[in-house]
Amino acid sequence: MRLLSALQVEFIYSLLQRGAPGLPSTLFIALQNLLLMKCSSHSSSYGTMPYLCGRAIASPPKMLPFRVPFNAKSDPLKLDLYPRLGLLHSLQCGNTKIEVPLQSSRKKQRSYAFVIRGDHPQNADLPRYYSKKEKKPFPVPIVELRRAARERIKNSKGKPRRPIPPPKNGLLVKSLIPVAYDVFNARIKLINNLKKLLKVVHVHACSWCNEIHVGPTGHPFRSCRGPNSSIRKGLHDWTTATVEDIFLPIEAYHLYDRLGKRIPHEERFAIPRIPALVELCIQAGVDIPEFPTKRRRKPIIRIGKSEFVDADESELPEPVPEAPEKLILTEIPDSEIIGPSSEDETILLAEETLRAWEQMRRGANKLMKLYYVRVCGYCPEVxxxxxxxxxxxxxxxxxxxxxxxxxxxxxxxxxxxxxRYVWHVPDVNGPPLLRELRSFYGQAPAVVEMCMQAGAAVPDEYKATMRLDVGIPNSLKEAEMVV
Structure with missing residues (x-):
């Protein structure tokens, strides 16, 4: 594997300056990216070269593997130039690698496969839509769970039984109590900020299905699966969305004792239901007077696999009520919501909302690693x-x-x-989305799309699904010319 030499750079640069007549567009873009990365990684006499052949060059996009077939007879580049340039086997430029294997066949047409690999993908597949008739896949396959269980039993033979760690023994994980408060407050802050952003960012919801769209107007795609969608030919009936459409209120039963007996069918109406994320924070250490829960100060005593008794806590001193570790935020009523008054205030509000969204998801992911959360494989019940x-x-x-x-x-x-993934709008003030160019648009979570349209910077983890590096044609005729 070798880098581009000076002779190769001179040849590619002169080829691009002449306009490369007859050169396939995909090969033209690949050569441009190679030359730009070569000049940016090594100081050379060519400079940065912002424009080549009248085509604007930005930072090289991160592309996935693709194949370009073209006829060697009609290609102006002679095949004897490839061995001379060293392009017969492969090229390496920074983190990008291009392989050009020559596939000979009995026919006159030859196929040249260009494989461009990068550390960060240019785009990623959109989240799969699961039909209501399908069961959700297990996060870890059953075969892997059984294999891990057999391995644990094999390794534990002949060894003393270890004490059960928290939270399985009834105690709290002290290191996760501040995380639970942060998640609880981040959720409240997210809801309050979304109410304010709805004053300046337009969000539409379909009155027949659960799809939403962030933008000045609803998208024209025929993707409605609601009642009588066949009569409307899949078109959506857009109305004004609310916070509950953007941030779904997933509810769960509140447990006084998380290690107690399972809730029977007859008591399903006697137990209150609260947001599932709030219930997770309560079980992890957040104290809310409206929803009391049992706190143990000694580990439980196991009798069987599913039977236990509480330890005697009469010898311990009476618990002293302590002040909460952090101040608990409260939701602002809808009548008291005031939207941002200036553009700078809107950008600051969007950035704060995006930080609350990321903090809530990171903290909830930490809590779910130790505190159990179950979901039905057939419905959204949590x-x-x-x-x-x-x-x-x-x-x-x-x-x-x-x-x-x-x-x-x-x-x-x-x-x-x-x-709640929604379609990404490349330019809010530009033309609306076109139905024919649907395959070029990306998707992003509704909260991220709202914050981006309000002026916040997009995190790197969402850029792949938003397809920010994919060029969008201006018309259907231009889209048909894309290789």
């Missing part, structure tokens, strides 16, 4: 606790065969905090 409840209120596909019982499995972060 339960915070070691085992799911017994309420037979699942109405998903073929629930009659399960007698309405939920199929509990381990939850992931998107089950607890659904991101």
């Amino acid at each position: 339960h915070v606790g070691p085992s799911g409840h017994k309420a037979q209120n699942c109405g998903a596909h073929k629930h009659q065969q399960r007698n309405g019982q939920h199929g509990w499995q381990a939850a992931v972060l998107d089950d607890l905090i659904p991101p």
Whole structure:
């Protein structure tokens, strides 16, 4: 593997300056990116070269592997130039690698495969849509779980039994109590800021399905799956969205004792339901007077696999009520919401909202690693606790065969905090989205899209699905010319 030499750079630069007549567009862009990365990584006499052949060059995009077939007969580049330039095998330039294997065949046409690899992908696949008739996949396959269980049993033979760590023994994980308060406050801050952003950012919701769109007007895509969608030919009926449409209120049963008995079907209406993220924070150490919970000061005593008794705490001194570790925020009523008055204030509000969104998701992910969160594999029902409840209120596909019982499995972060992906609008003040160019547009969580349209910078982790590095054609005729 070798880098581009000075002779190769001179040849590519002279080729691009002449306009490269007849050269395939994909090969033209690849040569431009190679030359730009060569000049940016090594100081040379060519400078930065912002424009080549009248085409503006930005930072080299991060592209995925692709294949470019073209006829060697009609290509103005002679095949004997490839061995002379060293392009027959591969090229390495920084973190990017281009391989050009020559595939000979009996036909006259030859296929040249260009494989460009980068550390960060240029675009990523959009999140898959799961039909209501499908069961959610397990985060960890059952085969892997059984293999890990057999390995644990094998390694524990002949060794003394270790004490059960918290939170399985009934105690709290002290290092996660501040994290629980941060997640709780970040959730409240996110809701309050979204109410303010709705005063300046337009968000639309379909009145027939659960799809939303962030932008001046609703998108024209025929993707409605609601009632009578066939009559409307899949078009959406857009109305004004609310905070609940952007940040879904996933609810769960509040448990007084998270290690107690499972909730039976007969008591499903006697137990209050609160947001699942709030219930997770309460079980992790947040004290809310409206929702009391049992706090143990000694580990439980296990009798069997699912049986235990509480330790005697009569010898311990009476617990002294302590002040909360952090101040708990409260939601602002809708009547008292005041939107930002200036553009600078809107940008600061968007950046603060994006930080609250990231802090809430990072903290919730830390809590879910130790505190159990269950989700039904057939419906969006979430339960915070070691085992799911017994309420037979699942109405998903073929629930009659399960007698309405939920199929509990381990939850992931998107089950607890659904991101609600929406179509990314490249230019808010530009032309609206076109139905014919749907494959060129990306997607982003609704909160991220709102903050970006309000002026906040986009985090790197969302740039792949938003497809910011993908050029969007101006018309359908130009889109048909894309290789």
